[in-house]
Amino acid sequence: MALIVQKFGGTSVADADRIRNVARIITETYRRGHSLVVVLSAQGDTTDDLIAKAAEINPKASKREMDMLLSTGEQISCSLCAMAIEAMGYPVVSLTGWQAGFKTNSVYSCARIKSVRTERIMAELDKKKIVIITGFQGINKYGDVTTLGRGGSDTSAVALAASLNADLCQIYTDVDGVYTADPRCVKGARKLQEITYDEMLELATLGAQVLHNRSVEMAKRYNVNLEVLSSFSGQPGTKVKEVAKNMEKPYVSGVAKDKHIARLALIGLPDKPGTAFRLFSTLARHKINVDIILQSIGRGETKDISFTVDLDDMERAQELLGEMQSTLGFDHIDVTDDIAKVSIVGAGMIDNPGVAALMFEALYNAGINIHMISTSEIKVSVLVDKCDADTSVQVIHDRFYEEFGNI
Ligand code: ADP
Ligand code: ASP
Ligand code: MG
Numbered sequence: 001m002a003l004i005v006q007k008f009g010g011t012s013v014a015d016a017d018r019i020r021n022v023a024r025i026i027t028e029t030y031r032r033g034h035s036l037v038v039v040l041s042a043q044g045d046t047t048d049d050l051i052a053k054a055a056e057i058n059p060k061a062s063k064r065e066m067d068m069l070l071s072t073g074e075q076i077s078c079s080l081c082a083m084a085i086e087a088m089g090y091p092v093v094s095l096t097g098w099q100a101g102f103k104t105n106s107v108y109s110c111a112r113i114k115s116v117r118t119e120r121i122m123a124e125l126d127k128k129k130i131v132i133i134t135g136f137q138g139i140n141k142y143g144d145v146t147t148l149g150r151g152g153s154d155t156s157a158v159a160l161a162a163s164l165n166a167d168l169c170q171i172y173t174d175v176d177g178v179y180t181a182d183p184r185c186v187k188g189a190r191k192l193q194e195i196t197y198d199e200m201l202e203l204a205t206l207g208a209q210v211l212h213n214r215s216v217e218m219a220k221r222y223n224v225n226l227e228v229l230s231s232f233s234g235q236p237g238t239k240v241k242e243v244a245k246n247m248e249k250p251y252v253s254g255v256a257k258d259k260h261i262a263r264l265a266l267i268g269l270p271d272k273p274g275t276a277f278r279l280f281s282t283l284a285r286h287k288i289n290v291d292i293i294l295q296s297i298g299r300g301e302t303k304d305i306s307f308t309v310d311l312d313d314m315e316r317a318q319e320l321l322g323e324m325q326s327t328l329g330f331d332h333i334d335v336t337d338d339i340a341k342v343s344i345v346g347a348g349m350i351d352n353p354g355v356a357a358l359m360f361e362a363l364y365n366a367g368i369n370i371h372m373i374s375t376s377e378i379k380v381s382v383l384v385d386k387c388d389a390d391t392s393v394q395v396i397h398d399r400f401y402e403e404f405g406n407i
Contacts (some may be wrong), residue, residue, distance in 0.1 A: 001033045001034055001035065001167070002034045002035070002166075002168060002371035003034070003036075003037070003125075003164060003166045003167050004024070004029060004030065004034050004035070004036055004037075004166060004168035004169075004192060005036075005037045005038070005039065005157050005160050005161040005164070005166045005169060005170070006026065006036065006037075006039070006041070006111075006169075006172060007039040007135065007153060007154060007156070007157035007158075007169070007170070007171050007172060007233055007288065007381040008022050008025075008038070008039075008040050008041065008169045008172045009041045009153065009171075009172065009173045009174065009231075010041040010042055010043060010046070010047070011038055011044065012041075012096075012172055012173065012174060012232075012391045013041065013043050013044075013077045013081065014043050014044035014067065015043070015044070015284040017082075018231075019043075019080050019081050019084050020084050021232070022040075022084075022172075022231060023088060024088075025083060025085035025231060026038055026081075026130060026170070027085060027088055027090050027130075027276045030090060030130055032325070034155050035125050035176070035230075036130050036131070036132065037043055037121060037125070037131045037133065037164065037166070037278070037321065038081070038131065038132045039075060039132075039133050039134075039135040039153055039156050039157040039160065039345065040074060040078050040132060040133075040134065040135055040153070041077065041136065041401075042070075042073025042074050042076065042137050042152040042287075043073070043076060043077045044114065045078075046073040046076070047070055047073050048232035050069050050070055050072070050073055051066075051070070053069075054066060054069055062108075063108035063109040064108045064144060066108070066109055067109055067111075067137070067147045068109045068145055069204050070136075070137075070147050070332075071096075071097070071136070071137045071145045071147055074097075074134035074137060075094075075096060075134055075267075078094040078095075078132045078133065078134050079094050079098075081094070081132055082094035082132050085132075085180075086131060086240055087338060088129060088243060090130060091127070091128055091129045091130065092129055092130040092131075092132060092374035093124050093129050093130075093131055093136075094098060094133070095121070095131065095132070095133050095134070095178045096126075096133075096134050096137070097115070097133065097134050097135075097136070097137035097138045097139065097145075097156065098137075098138060098139035098145065099120060100116070100118075100120060100121055100131075100133045100160075101115075101116050101117030101120055101121065102116055102137065102139065102140035102156065102159070103115045103116070103117065103138060103139060103140075104139065104140055104146045104148070105140065105143075106140040106141065106144075106146065107146070107287075108140065108144075108146055108147070108185055109146075109149065109282075110148070110149040110304065111140065111146035111147065111149075111229070112148070112214075112288070113148070113155065113156075113161075116159055116160060117241030118160075118163050118164055119123065120372075121133075121160075121164065122164075127310065128282070133156070133160065134156075135153025135154075135156040135157065136151065136152040136153045136155075136156055137152075137156070138146050138368050142279075142340065143306065144310060146405055148212075148214075149214075151209060152214070153212075153214040153319070154212035154215035155212045155214045157171060157215065157220060157228065158188070158215040158218045158222075159171055159218060160312030161219075161222075161224045161226075162218060162219075162221075162222035162224055166224070166225075167225070168225050168227065169219070169224050169225060169226050170226045170227050170229060170237075171211065171215075171226065171227065172229055172230065172231040173210060173228060173230065173231065174228045174231070174232065175210065175230060176190070176191050176229065176233055176234075176238075177192065177193075177212070177228050177229060177230070177236075177237040177294060178192050178195050178208070178228050178238040178240070178254075178338045179191050179210075179254070180192065180210065180253065180254050180255065180257040180268055180397065181254060181256070181302050181393055181397050182256075182257075182393075185390055185394075186393055186394055187394065188397060188398065188401060189397065191335075192240065192253060193236075193239065193242055194239045194240075194241060194244035195238060195240055195246045195253055195254075196240075196241065196242065196243060196347060197216060197242060198220070198290070198347065198378060199242045199244075199254070199347055199378060200274065201213060201217055201220065201347065202343075202345040202376075202378055202379045203253075203254045203345050204216050206256040206257075206258060206341065206343040206379065206381065207256040207257050207258030207260075207341065208256040208358055210228060216240065217343065219240060220242070222334045223242065223299070226239070226240040226241070226381045227239050227240070228240065236400070243406060246334040251344075251346050251348040251349055251352055251355055251400070251404060252344050252345065252346035252348070252400050253345055253347070254344070254346070254396050254403075255343070255344050255345075255347050255396050255400075256343050256345065256393075256394070257340055257341065257387055257390070258341045258343075259289070259340040259386055260310060260311045260312075261308045261309065261310060261311055261319050261337075261339060261340065261381065262309055262311050262313075262317075262335065262336065262337040263306055263307070263308050263336050263337075263371070263372075264307060264309065264317055264318065264321065264334070264335050264337045264340065265304060265305070265306035265334040265335075266279070266304060266305050266307075266321065266328070266333055266372065267304050267330060267331045267332050267334060268302045268304070268330050268331025268332070269305060269329065269331070270301060270302060270328075270329045270330075271298035271300075271302055271303045272374045273329045274304075274366075275305075275328065276295065276305065278324075278328060279305065279314065279321075279324070279328060280293075282320060282324060282334045283309075283317060283320065284322075286316065288306070288309055288313045288316060288317050288320075289309065289310060289313070290295055290307045290309055291307070291308040291309065292307060292308045292341070292372050292374040292381065292383065293305065293306075293307040294307070294372050294407070296358075296388060306334075306372070307340070307350050308341065308372075311337055314335065314337060314380070316346070317336050318333060321333055337385075337386075338386050339371065339383055339384070339385065339386055340383070340384055340385070340386045340388070340389035340392075341381050341382070341383055342382055342384055342389060342392040342393055342396065343379050343380065343381040343382075344359055344380050344396060344400075345378060346379075347378050348380060349378060349379075349380070350377045350378065351362065355361055355380070356375065356380045356404060358400065359380055359382070359396050359397045360382075361399065362392075362395045362396045362398070363382070363395065363396070364385070365395065365399075366388075366391055366392070366395040368382070368385075368386060368391065368392055368395075369384065369385070371383040371385075383401045
């Protein structure tokens, strides 16, 4: 008998029939004799709808009140699913994140899990109950509800699997597993049987929303046995693990895109030491994450620095930099959200310098202009115009397929 954590995303619990489908998967696992802890997301577009509702009342609502509101979506799906399981005659209890012992820090809307006090869950499992837990939320030291950031239910599930020392953590979603690119947008995308934690972490961070990147980071740290699979198809999914033994393709394991970014460029900065430090330390103090950074070669006395941030941080970053114009001494700021990041990820590219060139060739052949480039050991990212993002992913995917026979 194993201890299994199963997580079901929003599409999987979108309506009554789908909740009954999920209840069937859960009870089948339970009938096989396993102990079962289940994490659910809010139904369908509930979280987006709640955000829209809040905007009607107060577009500048505090993050604390937003968390209070958004946490309700998961409560609805969990209680409904528990009712479906009750109706099937199985012992079940639903718990909120805080009832389940999720302690977080106090960063509302993007809280990080500090610990999971599992006593209540263990007590319910001892009573042979199926335990259903709201994803994406916890409680902070003030006793307030917090949420973990969009897509955070995956992280709730992996945190539970790590804390309970579960044998398996299954992330059920609306696709069959992790693909070489988003199977809804890219023709010829192929399901991976296995992927390493490191590659999955890069893909998730670079925009493949199939897993929340913090869930992958945690799975790697605690060596959680993680699997992504469909709640609809019954097909085998993708295993996420330390070493992927049977990967057919060593160069590139996936292509991802992220349209939710903005680029800021400071033009005419004085070309002297300390400029970048002052600029980026201010952004860091205000918890604004900076991604790709490009500094031009100085022209005479000045230089330019451009960088990308999450789209949600664009206005705040622009405001902060505006306030610093005289201290930093730049000429003007150029800001655009008409930009997207397209990336390739693969552990094998480190020994193969031709990989990046192949990506650039694919973009060149499609007439797509590259604005910025950034590389690491296992990824290459480029910035392109937002309207070119989807084509970029497709042509890069096609080019690697053509070159290597499979990506
Ligand atoms: P859930 O609601 O189950 O958490 P998400 O919408 O967060 O589901 O994630 C699943 C979606 O991720 C898929 O429907 C798919 O469109 C998208 N996706 C993006 N990149 C990939 C990829 N490389 N492999 C699989 N799915 C991907
Ligand atoms: N319901 C939350 C969201 O839509 C959390 C999740 O689905 O993982 O972002
Ligand atoms: Mg998700």
